[in-house]
Amino acid sequence: MILSSASRLTTRTLALSPSSPSRTRPLSFSITSRFQVRSMASNSDFKKIQIQRDDTTFDAYVVGKENAPGIVVLQEWWGVDYEIKNHALKISQLEPGFKALIPDLYRGKVGLDVAEAQHLMDNLDWQGAVKDIRASVNWLKANGSQKVGVTGYCMGGALAIASSVLIPEVDAVVAFYGVPSSELADPTNAKAPVQAHFGELDNFVGFSDLTAARALEEKLRASGIPYEVHIYPGNAHAFMNRSPEGVARRKSMGMPDEDNTAVELAWSRFRSWMSRFLSQ
Template sequence: MGMDIDGIGYLALPESGSGPGVIVLQEWWGLVPHIKSVADRFAAAGFVALAPDLFKGIQTTSPDEAGRLLMALNIDQTAQDLQVAARFLLGQEAVTLPKIGVVGFCMGGQLALLAATVSDNVGAVVDFYGIHPNVHPDFSKLTAPVLGIFAENDSFVPADAVKALAASIQEAGGAIATHTYPNTDHAFFNDTRPEVYNAEAATDAWSRTLDFLQKELAA
């Protein structure tokens, strides 16, 4: 269903051969099999999904190394990489709509917000518990609606941070809806991490994500 594209990332096509486009942005581990599997799930749901390789081939299972990779990320270069990813995806004949969705997890959640402020072609953003201390999107440039998915017991993105994010977007004239899942931890969507994975919350969050993207991209 999916294929690696040199210099870009991982592209997954739906069985029908065409559909709306969505960019899937990685956690701090890199473009690991879990993120590719999420792209495959989007393809199975009818999307053309692209997971760009923001760490340029580097992957890790070490939280310490992941933290170093996150902090070493060149934000200006990453903003350009996100623009390249959007143009690449929209350049695929399989993509049927003029606007794409961007979905990100952890580090990728914050980068999804950034992507929507540096590209005019983003029509919907889903931010799963996004965090990156050096990424500060200019929300005055945000035109896409945002769905924020958060965990109740998240030390990285506590409730106050969620409220502050929503307020920042709304004060800039943007639209955001948030949903916080009770009794969940940061990264509860990642089914390769049994210590935090919550199947019930992940299933519901996936359904919300698909509904949101399908509605907003077709608008």
């Protein structure tokens, strides 16, 4: 697939730095704020469960048809907030119906501004997060879902691609604007089909900009798995976030684009991909 080219958006450049094998590359904004972790609000649409893996237990949130194909939905760097819940609800309502599960990778913490989100992501155990994802996939398979996909956004998008490499039980992946570090997972070794979505104006350099998207496409081609890489002209990072709160937050971060047509196209592609590979 040929990716369209675009000039790089230079306002509010995001720097990426090397990391240890247990982490992907952190996203750094030149914004400072007092760090204060908030607790996650509950949502009556979701059933709260607990999942065991190794010697730890973590919370997860489930919505959708009981015996439908499962999809693990991975958070942005903010944590399990209103936006990732919006995505999971949307997924559960797509035809022919899915069972969506959000694992709480931050263990109940949510960042409400950039500094908080940065702090939480910088302190994430990435390899432990992969274990959480694998336990979530296996929970869905043990509870009525014959096949299970993984999707994620920003930080979650990178982890979704990593799951295609590192979690053999995963049947399909859809990743939004995020690529894992080579230390965490090399997409050349992906085993589950991957569909990936990027904004043309995304300036998370090396993580989700056009250069990162092209590099991902080359690695997926080398893997031999089915794959698609889609670029959305005129869209910046996190373009799928369409709630009033999400739109306001994006604008405060220098991303004023609003393109509902692109969002609906991405959801259509998502549904087709997951339906194709998760049909039971």
